[in-house]
Amino acid sequence: MNGYAGSILRVNLTDKTVSKEPLDPEVAEKFLGGRGLGAYILYSEVPKGADPLGSQNKLIASSGPLSGLLVPSASKMDWTCKSPLTGGYASANVGGMQTAELKYAGYDSIVVEGASETPVYLYIDDDDVEVRDATPYWGQGCITVERALKEELGQGFQIATIGPAGENLVKYACIAHDFGRRAGRGGVGTVMGAKKLKAIAVRGTKGIPVADSREFHRKALEMYRAIKANELLEGWVRFGTAATNAWANEVGTFPTRNFQSGAIEGYEALSAQVQLDTLFIRNKACFACPMPCGKYGYSRKHGVYVEGPEYETAALLGGNVGLLDMEDLAYANHLCDELGLDTISTGNAIGFAAECFEKGIIGTQETDCIDIRWGDAAAIFAMIEKIANREGIGDILAEGVRHAATQFGGDSGNFAMQIKGMEISGYESRGGATMLLSYMTCDVGGHHNRSWGITYDVQVGGSTISADKAAKVIELQHKRPLFDALGACRFPWVEIGFDLDQYAPILKAATGVDRTTEDLLRVSERIWNLTRLYWFREIEGFGRRWDLPPARTWRDPVSSGPTAGKRISRADVETLLDMYYEQRGWDENGFPTAAKLAQLGLTELAGR
Numbered sequence: 001m002n003g004y005a006g007s008i009l010r011v012n013l014t015d016k017t018v019s020k021e022p023l024d025p026e027v028a029e030k031f032l033g034g035r036g037l038g039a040y041i042l043y044s045e046v047p048k049g050a051d052p053l054g055s056q057n058k059l060i061a062s063s064g065p066l067s068g069l070l071v072p073s074a075s076k077m078d079w080t081c082k083s084p085l086t087g088g089y090a091s092a093n094v095g096g097m098q099t100a101e102l103k104y105a106g107y108d109s110i111v112v113e114g115a116s117e118t119p120v121y122l123y124i125d126d127d128d129v130e131v132r133d134a135t136p137y138w139g140q141g142c143i144t145v146e147r148a149l150k151e152e153l154g155q156g157f158q159i160a161t162i163g164p165a166g167e168n169l170v171k172y173a174c175i176a177h178d179f180g181r182r183a184g185r186g187g188v189g190t191v192m193g194a195k196k197l198k199a200i201a202v203r204g205t206k207g208i209p210v211a212d213s214r215e216f217h218r219k220a221l222e223m224y225r226a227i228k229a230n231e232l233l234e235g236w237v238r239f240g241t242a243a244t245n246a247w248a249n250e251v252g253t254f255p256t257r258n259f260q261s262g263a264i265e266g267y268e269a270l271s272a273q274v275q276l277d278t279l280f281i282r283n284k285a286c287f288a289c290p291m292p293c294g295k296y297g298y299s300r301k302h303g304v305y306v307e308g309p310e311y312e313t314a315a316l317l318g319g320n321v322g323l324l325d326m327e328d329l330a331y332a333n334h335l336c337d338e339l340g341l342d343t344i345s346t347g348n349a350i351g352f353a354a355e356c357f358e359k360g361i362i363g364t365q366e367t368d369c370i371d372i373r374w375g376d377a378a379a380i381f382a383m384i385e386k387i388a389n390r391e392g393i394g395d396i397l398a399e400g401v402r403h404a405a406t407q408f409g410g411d412s413g414n415f416a417m418q419i420k421g422m423e424i425s426g427y428e429s430r431g432g433a434t435m436l437l438s439y440m441t442c443d444v445g446g447h448h449n450r451s452w453g454i455t456y457d458v459q460v461g462g463s464t465i466s467a468d469k470a471a472k473v474i475e476l477q478h479k480r481p482l483f484d485a486l487g488a489c490r491f492p493w494v495e496i497g498f499d500l501d502q503y504a505p506i507l508k509a510a511t512g513v514d515r516t517t518e519d520l521l522r523v524s525e526r527i528w529n530l531t532r533l534y535w536f537r538e539i540e541g542f543g544r545r546w547d548l549p550p551a552r553t554w555r556d557p558v559s560s561g562p563t564a565g566k567r568i569s570r571a572d573v574e575t576l577l578d579m580y581y582e583q584r585g586w587d588e589n590g591f592p593t594a595a596k597l598a599q600l601g602l603t604e605l606a607g608r
């Protein structure tokens, strides 16, 4: 199959069997690859009601049809499973080098089934696939294990691994790769831990066939040259995502002290320039990327290397916990990377505990004698370790803030900052209805990467409640996740305005299938509706109320900063949902109508 490796690798960890099967061309056409392929396999194969931590759940790692090809930033791997954090659909993507290596080994996707009783890792060297003992690595950190496996197997292997957090089934454990990149959200690393799968090591030496190599090469060069000539490139490469740190404060969306405010005094200490001056060693890029956003650095104060901190980490482990020291932030980042924790959920959980402590809902008897106060670096470091190791209060926070609120009591559920059980990422959204609706309707829970609506709020004004905001969210929810199905990074399009219409022609040259951008966006809409169906199938009573944000949204005005005093009323929240459902072709409970399912060719699948 042109553009694809053409095979799916199945590994059953219960009986340690390995099999290969051809990728179904019809599935590839309907769902492309990456997150589309993952969602299809999850929906089709994981039985209804499967325990996310049980052997029936599957962990699916998928490349896309552009992954591993000479296409700018074609580096993304999607990890899909049933989420132990939310009970619904989980999909997390990661850059680096492994997705290309997987295709060179001959596989578009790895489907990990069953569960091992003892620690194992998966060894893939082209056609040579083995389930190997990982006992010596169990208990070790992600960076340590990645380095050790490369030393043992060879530097040419690309490694994905979990840390102690995944082993201990922390509900938001991540899968780490390339010394600082993570598939972070929804507990994909937790599922890997439940399967006792410590790592996946891949090396590949094969090629990927393309339909029209001459046209492919011409188009690829055109795309690279256009990116290299882009006037926004220099600023992006200089600062990466950390450029957002100051901007978010200036527009009042930087999560501050558990989302009480949208700006923190002294935020300049977390600026991209301070990061460069304090930590920076060199730029770091994913596969085939001409616009490297990775900032590899070193903290002299703590003696650790770190990639980042990225914006989301600065937001949640900086502003949201009141930490305003770049080197302390780098160390918190390093701890999460090594222990295998999602920095977004971790910072959110610690911020939640700190607000509960501030309000007297919990005291030192609940916090293992730690004063969890804003900006107390030692307390924050201790909390990170407690969460990863499930010690004391960490055992509660390891379940996520939705669960923690049921344990801490009081009115803490009103400010447990989660949607569908997933901790909200780095944008305080009472000043921005588009961003709020993005979180409410995101298909994995309170996550920003499907629709980054905040820039639209800044452009048109955040407070208005209008149908164009629902339309913008839907547009973004089709465009942004399309990249996760193609297996490419969205940043060229998002950050430097690279034309979305560039992708259909090179996909045609790769696969031989002639599709327009609109055709591809229809695939993205199909995937979106399939994942919505999955939530309804897996969670009894799922529907409209699951799309609601925390009560803080309408109860508490933003405490300070440019959006001070803002809140969005419960009535306006419901109006946003009405407008969104109607434009999506969903009923008033958020279920896709029969007409919409038929239009997307999902009727048969929906019946399973």
Ligand code: SF4
Pocket: 073, 074, 075, 095, 096, 284, 285, 286, 287, 289, 290, 291, 292, 293, 294, 489, 490, 491, 492
């Ligand atoms: Fe990786 Fe950043 Fe390049 Fe995207 S822009 S491929 S995240 S280095």
